[in-house]
Amino acid sequence: MSTPISSFGREAAAAIARSKNEPAWLVAWREEAGQLATELNLPKPEKLPLTRWTLDQYGANRPGQTVASAADLPAPIAALLPEEKNGALIVQHNSSVIFTQLPEELKAQGVILTSLEDAARNHEELFRKHFMTAYTKDEHKLAAVHAALWNGGVFLYVPKNVEIAAPIQALLFADDAEATFMPHVLVVADTHSRVTFVEQVASTLGETSSTLLHNSAVEVFAKAGATVQYAAVHQLDDSAIDIAYRRAILDNDARIEWIVGDLHNGNAITDTKSVLKGNGSTSDSKIISIGTGKQRMSLTTQAVHFGLSTESDMITRAVMKEEATAIINGVTKIEKGATKSNGQQTERVLMLSPKARGDANPILLIDEDDVKAGHAASVGQVNAEQIYYLMSRGISRSEAERLIIHGFLDPVVSEIPLEGLREQLHRILERKLG
Amino acid sequence: MSTQFEIQGLKSSIEGKEILKGIDLKIGGGEVHAIMGPNGTGKSTLASALMGHPKYEVTDGSVTLNGEDVLEMGVDERARAGLFLAMQYPSEITGVTNADFLRSAINARREEGNEISLIKFVRQMEGKMKELEMNPEFMHRYLNEGFSGGEKKRNEILQMMMLDPKLVILDEIDSGLDIDALRIVAEGVNAMRAEDRGFLIITHYQRLLNYITPDFVHVMMQGRIVKSGGPELAQRLEAEGYDWVKEELGIVDETVGQA
Secondary structure, rough: OOOEOOOHHHHHHHHHHHHOOOOHHHHHHHHHHHHHHOOOOOOOOOOOOOOOOHHHHHOEEEOOOOOOOOHHHHHHHOOOOOOOOOOOEEEEEOEEEEEEEHHHHHHHOOEEEOOOOHHHHHHHHHHHHHHOOOOOOOOOHHHHHHHHHHHOOOOEEHHHHHHHHOOOOEEEEOOOEOOOEEEEEEEEEOOOOOEEEEEEEEOOOOOOOOOOEEEEEEEEEEEEOOOEEEEEEEOOOOEEEEEEEEEEEOOOOEEEEEEEEOOOOOOEEEEEEEEEEOOOEEEEEEEEEEEEOOOOEEEEEHHHHHHOEEEEEEEEEEOOOOOOOEEEEEEEEEOOOOOEEEEEEEEEEEOOOOOOOEEEEEEEEOOOOOOOEEEEEEEEOOOOOHHHOOOHHOOOOOHHHHHHHHHHHHHHHHOOOHHHHEEEEEEEEHHHHO | OOOOEEEEEEEEEEEEEEEEEEEEEEEEEOOOEEEEOOOOHHHHHHHHHHHHOEEEEEEEEEEEEEEEEEOOHHHHHHHHEEEEEEEEOOEEEEEOOOOOOOHHHHOOOOOOOOOOOOHHHHHHHHHHHOOOOOOOHHOOOEEEEOOOHHHHHHHHHHHHHHEEEOOOEEOOOOOOOOOHHHHHHHHHHHHHHOOOEEEEEEEEOHHHHHHOOOOOOOOOOOOOOEEOOOOOHHHHHHHHOOOOHHHHHOOOOOOOOOO
């Protein structure tokens, strides 16, 4: 078994790629990224210095054991899956994908669901046309490290005019803090297709002195008239760091719906961005988060409008407990020429402790006159009038608070498109809200 | 046991300003009392102080429900003891459905392990909503969120019907209601009149009392009950206004605690 690396660059990136028998062009590409990783700086999230974060433990290549059927999945993984396991499902365990299942009827329609490593070999054209074009390897050091070391991963291709009703599920799971765990999800929804993708990131690391760096990325390409609903729930051990850069590129009349529970227990940087390139494209983002302990989080949503008559709506709601810190940024950018566009955003933070911190930073950057844009932000405590109202019906103070706090997050929870995951989410909320 | 609700010498202030200057009132089971008076005379303060709103400090007096000291109780305990206040401005609560809220309120009155069954609850709620001519979809809407003024008031009456209280206080339940809604709300209240339940209806219009006939009518001015009588008092107030009361009692400014 290889040992974890902490110093790394061009050669290290290439060595890992070669050891996995990756195509020469990909080895070269990873080499470039490895080089960039030694040159670029870390990103600088607003008001949240990363200087004391352990971001240089990249782990070792520790592939999981592939299994032939869903019934053979390791128990901790099976426990995270819904009862009904016949649908489309892909599972990454530590550094590799161990299971992929795609119903025959979807295969027959030309749907591709496979590990991203496999896609690089067998669907080279689609891969090279899209992979890390929305999130590029030269954005910053974390992007370059991700580009050099990404492993396992998910590739989903939905052909033209294909509409998939049942959600496609990905479970990305780590139980080894010394493993390289850097999945990349690439979704290409061809013209007028429709798909719901549900991603769950979880870990059971136990006691460890290592820092698992979940340096992940999601890229969604919605071609003309396509609709992609992307739901994600992240919940890793508090010793891990969760990095999630999510990007969607929307062509004419395409639509993305982000439904995200950033519910990690440790430090996190997430950045969920829609690029409304095509005319008439729309984006709807809903993010919830709960801060506990001493965790520090930077949660950003972004919408960039290029096309005419494009519409974006972004909502982030966070509940902050104990000594947790969250910096919540919303960036709506309307470029010159994106006339008749409409960009709206709301950030709301509920503070449950005097030592917690929650900053809401709405930013509107408007370079076009004939547009609508709006923002609302609030940081506050549980409303005393609401508590009084519920108590006046006989409900105890603690139950009243519970109802109000859960209610605060419900606009996202109720939209999670998979019942099993919704229940899972309720359990996470109960645990985090205590 | 017939309900006995008794207020004695109740004084209450908000932010150090005394609003209630000594209220005495007894309400027995089966009785409907109306408190009338112009704006700013302390009527709503009385309702809030009885329910235990945190902004209203009770500085003197006592309140008992069937011999139990109400002022010693927290807001939720008062409700579980049988007090119900239909509020003038009910809160809107995002993410909490009307049904989940009401079920929590009912279960708060029941022992753990003896919660109301979902089916029984839904049947009950549907039945009462029908009586109040409420759209069934309001069951799953977030509590009061986006409800019109009239819908909020009906929702208050729905809660009253579901929670089966001993002493009901209606604070300006008629404000913002059109004539049809007023009739429906009044029918809801009348259907709840019972030997073991008392009502305290706060209003500044007599029109509600055309639908709900009170047994006693009290006029409030300057934070006190200044005149009491039967239903005929309400009719005279409707016909002649409040000036004759002020004249009779030598009151120039009837308000209390106004800046």
